[in-house]
Amino acid sequence: MATYPAVLSAKTVREAEQLWALTHGGSTWPLMVSAATSFVHRYQAAFNIRQPILVVAGQGNNGGDGYYIAKLLQQAGKPVLVFAPFGLPKQGLDAAQAMHEYLAEGGKIYATQAELTQAFVGLQTLSYQFSPTAKITYPVVIDALLGSGLARPLSQAGIDIINFINSNAQQVYAVDVPSGLDADTGQPMPVCVKATATHSFIAYKPGLLTANGPANCGELSLDSLGVETDVVLATDDKASSAAPKTSRWQYDPSFTRLPCRFGNTHKSCHGNVSVIAGIGNMAGAAIIASRAALHAGAGRVYLQCDPSHFAASLAQSPEIMFADNIHSVLASKAVLVVGPGLGRSEHARRVMTSILDPMHCNRQGLGVLDADALRYLAKHQQTVANWVITPHEAEAADLLGISAAEVTANRLVAALALYEKYQAVVVLKGAGTIVAHQAGVNFCHAGTPAMATPGMGDCLAGMIAALIAQGLSAVDAAITAVNWHASVGYQLAQTQRVVLASDICQQLKLTPL
Ligand SMILES: NC(=O)C1=CN([C@@H]2O[C@H](COP(=O)(O)OP(=O)(O)OC[C@H]3O[C@@H](n4cnc5c(N)ncnc54)[C@H](OP(=O)(O)O)[C@@H]3O)[C@@H](O)[C@H]2O)[C@H](O)CC1
Ligand SMILES: [K+]
Numbered sequence: 001m002a003t004y005p006a007v008l009s010a011k012t013v014r015e016a017e018q019l020w021a022l023t024h025g026g027s028t029w030p031l032m033v034s035a036a037t038s039f040v041h042r043y044q045a046a047f048n049i050r051q052p053i054l055v056v057a058g059q060g061n062n063g064g065d066g067y068y069i070a071k072l073l074q075q076a077g078k079p080v081l082v083f084a085p086f087g088l089p090k091q092g093l094d095a096a097q098a099m100h101e102y103l104a105e106g107g108k109i110y111a112t113q114a115e116l117t118q119a120f121v122g123l124q125t126l127s128y129q130f131s132p133t134a135k136i137t138y139p140v141v142i143d144a145l146l147g148s149g150l151a152r153p154l155s156q157a158g159i160d161i162i163n164f165i166n167s168n169a170q171q172v173y174a175v176d177v178p179s180g181l182d183a184d185t186g187q188p189m190p191v192c193v194k195a196t197a198t199h200s201f202i203a204y205k206p207g208l209l210t211a212n213g214p215a216n217c218g219e220l221s222l223d224s225l226g227v228e229t230d231v232v233l234a235t236d237d238k239a240s241s242a243a244p245k246t247s248r249w250q251y252d253p254s255f256t257r258l259p260c261r262f263g264n265t266h267k268s269c270h271g272n273v274s275v276i277a278g279i280g281n282m283a284g285a286a287i288i289a290s291r292a293a294l295h296a297g298a299g300r301v302y303l304q305c306d307p308s309h310f311a312a313s314l315a316q317s318p319e320i321m322f323a324d325n326i327h328s329v330l331a332s333k334a335v336l337v338v339g340p341g342l343g344r345s346e347h348a349r350r351v352m353t354s355i356l357d358p359m360h361c362n363r364q365g366l367g368v369l370d371a372d373a374l375r376y377l378a379k380h381q382q383t384v385a386n387w388v389i390t391p392h393e394a395e396a397a398d399l400l401g402i403s404a405a406e407v408t409a410n411r412l413v414a415a416l417a418l419y420e421k422y423q424a425v426v427v428l429k430g431a432g433t434i435v436a437h438q439a440g441v442n443f444c445h446a447g448t449p450a451m452a453t454p455g456m457g458d459c460l461a462g463m464i465a466a467l468i469a470q471g472l473s474a475v476d477a478a479i480t481a482v483n484w485h486a487s488v489g490y491q492l493a494q495t496q497r498v499v500l501a502s503d504i505c506q507q508l509k510l511t512p513l
Pocket of ligand 1: 035061
């Protein structure tokens with residue numbers, strides 16, 4: 001499997017900083033200088049304005065980055081205001097040094113909103129039409145209030161400051177992490193800055209990539225600042241603690257592993273998928289999963305469902321074929337999609353018993369267990385190595401025997417626990433989908449709220465199965481399908497308010513390899 005940028009917990013990033021300092025003269029100060037320089041460079045176009053730029057700086061080293069950014073902007077002749085609502089940095093921190101350098105450049109710091117407003121109005125160019133009753137809007141705000149050191153829920157004063165930023169800024173550029181967002185879980189505590197863009201340092205943190213992270217980071221970028229994370233990762237790998245290992249968390253934004261098609265090929269070279277689904281009023285789930293498998297390139301797609309759905313299915317995709325019964329499906333060794341619209345009847349129970357019979361479960365790349373198959377699994381609790389399981393948060397909660405709120409509170413921990421318990425490749429769906437597997441964890445930060453529509457999971461399940469059928473390992477198929485699905489949805493959402501599973505199916509076959 002290819003290697004992508006590491007994703008580290010806030011604690012591991014701190015350890016990496018300290019290790020870097022040990023081999024670079026004992027100080028982390030150069031990292032703060034690099035971080036601030038990288039930030040100013042990254043957003044130089046946005047900072048090239050004549051209106052004052054507002055830096056909101058906290059007391060820790062996130063604030064320190066903010067002070068050094070303010071110094072660099074001041075040096076470049078930009079009008080800058082620093083707002084320090086929590087007070088000045090504590091002596092001894094890199095942040096205190098950065099603040100002193102900013103002050104030495106002639107920079108000013110404001111402690112209250114009233115002082116800030118007065119200074120902002122005073123700095124306006126003559127063309128700015130200010131009315132005392134008008135709401136102040138800051139064209140560019142640099143958010144350096146809180147970073148990876150957020151340690152507890154915000155006080156009311158903290159909440160007020162974040163709300164002030166969100167409601168008074170035209171554009172917000174977040175330093176490392178949008179303030180108020182928990183860098184490990186992606187949960188707002190209880191509110192967070194909604195950034196236009198976030199430039200993060202040393203490594204991505206899980207909270208930027210899952211839960212509320214993707215919606216609040218805006219455009220996300222990273223500068224490693226030259227900090228090698230291998231040493232700290234090797235230490236983490238060897239540690240005997242029960243804490244989840246961070247050594248193989250990756251952010252993989254690509255889906256370049258779509259199987260290629262070479263000359264002199266035929267449909268038998270691209271694998272078979274069988275979708276076992278669809279009873280009663282749930283025919284749509286079966287049709288979507290099988291269409292997705294077809295459009296994602298599977299050589300043949302069979303549907304095993306209630307015969308009353310055949311006509312509807314053929315009307316959508318005449319290429320689909322029908323399997324007689326569950327035994328012929330299992331004998332065929334096709335890659336399976338089990339569960340969409342399967343229901344929880346006696347018939348579903350019999351299907352699941354046959355499918356999870358150890359006799360059939362000893363080969364690699366069996367396929368995908370989704371929806372009602374997961375509800376069955378939650379009841380019957382057995383490991384399902386060789387399968388991909390694709391729960392949303394409520395299904396994950398059921399599988400783990402915890403509440404959905406507990407899954408939401410820490411999606412990464414839930415995904416790791418699912419892997420531990422079921423030994424399958426786990427695709428925990430939702431904003432910032434997480435794929436947990438034997439070799440680590442992969443995050444998908446793409447996607448869009450426009451995809452929160454029915455049938456999306458059925459579509460993803462069909463895609464994963466199609467990629468396994470075309471020769472990808474279960475892990476690669478899961479990661480690739482998740483990214484492909486999210487990126488197609490994102491593209492469609494540029495011109496659509498909502499994206500339907502059928503839209504994604506339709507688009508898959510148009511994706512260039
Ligand atoms: N020097 C370096 O190596 C580099 C640091 N970088 C940047 O630093 C931050 C991490 O800095 P850190 O000081 O660890 O943490 P923060 O600045 O994010 O926050 C710590 C301060 O915030 C206070 N705090 C914590 N929780 C709250 C809260 N809920 N409400 C209000 N204040 C809070 C905390 O106060 P304590 O009382 O708990 O001490 C601290 O004052 C990282 O994000 C980077 O931006 C650069 O990456 C370069 C290298
Ligand atoms: K921040």
